[in-house]
Amino acid sequence: MHRIRPNEKTGIVFDFSSERAARWATAINLPEGLYNHEEQDLFFRLAMRGFEPLVPQLWRHDFPTLPESLYPPISGPSFKPLFQVRRSSNLYATKALANLFNVGGRVRDCDILGQRPEKVIKAAIKQYFRWALFDADLHTTEDSIPVYAIYAQKEGETTLQAVQRLNRRLRYLTSKYHEALGMTQGPTQAEEPTPRSFPLLMGFIICGPIVAIVTHSTDPQEAEASFDGKFISQFDLSERGQDVWNSLAIAIAVMHTRRTMIRLAEQGLGGFTFYDTAQPASDRDL
Template sequence: MDFTTPSPARERVLDTITALGSLTMSSFRSGSTKVGGSEADDSEAEDEEMESSEMDEDDSPCRPSIENDTIVVTRDFPPPNLAWARKVAITSRQKSFTEDSDVGFSGAGMDYGDLEDRSDGGDSNSSDWEGYGPLGHTAADYNTAVSRIDGSNEWNEDQKKLHKLIYMRGLHPMMPSWWRMSFKMWGVTQPHLDDVFAPNYSRKRVAIHAHGNEMAATKAVESLFYLSQIVTDFEELGSEEKIAGAVVKGVRGYIKWAMRDLGVDQRKSQLNMLVRAYPPEFRGDDDSEEDMRYDLDSDETDQRRALRFTRAVSRDLEKRLRSLGQEWRSLLRKKKGTSHVPQPPTLYAFAVIQHVVMVVSHDPASANNSVVVLDQVQLNERGQWLWNALSIALPINLARDALDKLWGTGALVRYEEDHEDDPDL
C-alpha cells in the first residue's frame, strides 16, 4: 500500500505506485489501451458505450477461495497471515458446539442478542461490531499493522473506518443477513463466510446496505462480483485493451445504483466520488524538462518509463481531488439562511490502471489531510472476486452515507421518476 508523504517542493500522492508493478512492461510500449471515459465526473457514465456481449460472456460464477487471503498489504510489511487460520479454528469450534446445542448457523455458540438494539457508530471508527465473534482476535494485529503506515495518524475517521473494514473482510459483518439467499449460487453462504453477513437476528447497521429496493441492491453487488471474472476473461482472450473500459463501467454502474438508492439525481448533484482510467501511455499535462529530455532517449529504461507514469498519475489524481474539494467548499459556503457552514464530505477516487483499481481518498475539510491510497484492488487475482467486490462497494457505500447527511445544503437534487399517464386508466 502506498500513501502520501507531502514534500516541501510539491505535494504528491506518491512517488511510486507499487500496484503498477503488476503491469507488464510491454503495456508501457503499447498505445492501444482504450479508456472507457477520460473524465472523472459520473455524468459521463451515461455517454460511455460498451457492448453488453463483452460484459456478459461468462455466466458461470467463480467460487470463493479461503486459500488466497488478500488482507490489505502495507508497504514493506507483509499482511498478518493469520486471519483465516483463526477464522477456521473458531468455525470448527462453533460447529462442534452447534452439534451439541442445536444453535442456529449464524454466530453459533455466541450471544449476539444484545446487538439487535445497538446502533451503528455512524462515521465513528469505534463500532460495536468490534466485539463480534473473531474480530477481537485480529484487532491487535490490525493496530500493529496500521501503526507502521507513515501518516496513518492523520487520516480522518472515514478513512480509518474504510481501511479497517477492508482489512477485516471475512471477519467483520458487512451485509445484512437477509441478503444471504440472494448470493447462494455464488457460494457466499458457505460456513466459513458466515461473518460476511450480520447475524440472523441482528438488525444492527452494516456498511453495505440499501435504503430502498433490496433486490436492486443485491443485483448491484452481484455486478461487482462479475468484474473479476470479466477482467480474467479479457486477459485470457488477449484483449487487455478492453479491461479499463469494462472496469470503469462496472464501478460507475454501482455508483449509479447507490445514488438512485439514496434518491439522488447524480446528473444534477455534486458527488464526492470520481472514477478515472489511466492508459499505460498517460503522461499528464505538466511534463518536466527532465521528462522531456528522456523522450529523446531511445534507450530509456522500462523502470524510468514506469516511474514517469506513476508520477503523472499521482499528480493528476491529487489535482482532481483537490479541485473537487474546492468545489465542495465553495458550494457549501454559498448556502444562505444559516450561520453554520457544513463540512465537506470525505472524497473518494477510483483510479483504474488496467486490472488495478486504486482506492484513493482526500479530506477537503482538513488542511493537513493529504491524498492517500487506502487500497489497491487486483481484479485479475483468481478466487478473490468476493474480496475485490467488497473493496469497491465499501467506499461507495461510505461516500453515499456521507452525502445522506447533506440534504438541504444545495449540493443534492432528489431523483424523480418520469411517470407517463397510462391511457388505459
C-alpha cells in the same frame, strides 16, 4: 447467483479467530494523525471485510455460499450491515452486487483477448454507483459537486501521470467545496460551518487490473487544497480466488461515498437532493 469457489473460501475459514484478531490489530493500530475519523472507518472496514457482517440476512438466498461472518447474527441485538436497501428492492441490490462479483472474471478475460482492463473496471464501478445512488433516492444535476472521481490509466500513460491526474481532479473538487462553503477567503473571514459539512472525497485510480482507493479531505484544518490524496488500499482484480473480496472492497468504498452524499443532501449542500420518481440518478463521467 454467484458462488464462491473453494479457493476463495480458504482465506476465511482457515483459523478464523486468529486471522480476525491479526486484522483487527492492524486496523486499529494506525499511526496517529495519519487518517481522520472517516478515513479510519473506511480503512477499518476494508481491512475487516469478511470478518464482520456486511450484507442483510435476506440476501442469504441469493448468496448462499458467502461466509456466515458476512451476515448479521439471527438472534441477539439488531445489527444493520453496511450494505442497506433504502428505496429499491433486494432484487436490484443483489443483482448489482452479483455483477460486481463477476468483474474479476471479465478482467482476466481481457488478458486472454489482449485487451486493456481499465475500461471494464471503470464501467463496473460506475454501474455499482448508479445502483447505489438510485437506491438512496439521490438526484444529481450539472450543478452538483461530485464527491468521488474515477480515473483509468490511458495507453502510453505512466502510473505516476495517472495518479497525478486523479489528484488534480480531487484538488479541484476540494476547491469547489471550499467555494460552496464560503471558504474562498479563508476560514477566518467566513462563518465556519460544522465539521460534518466538509465531505471526504473518494478517488479510484485504475492502472491495469489494479484498483487503488485514495481519499482527500476537504477540511482546510486537515490539509491544504494543494496536498495530494491519502492512499488507503489497492486490489488486484486479476488475482484468482479473490473476486469476492476485491469486489466487496469496491462496494464498501461506494457505500461510504454514498453515505457522504446522503449527508450532504440532508444538509442542502453540494447540489444533491432527494427525489421520489423512478428515474435513476444522472451519472456523469468522472
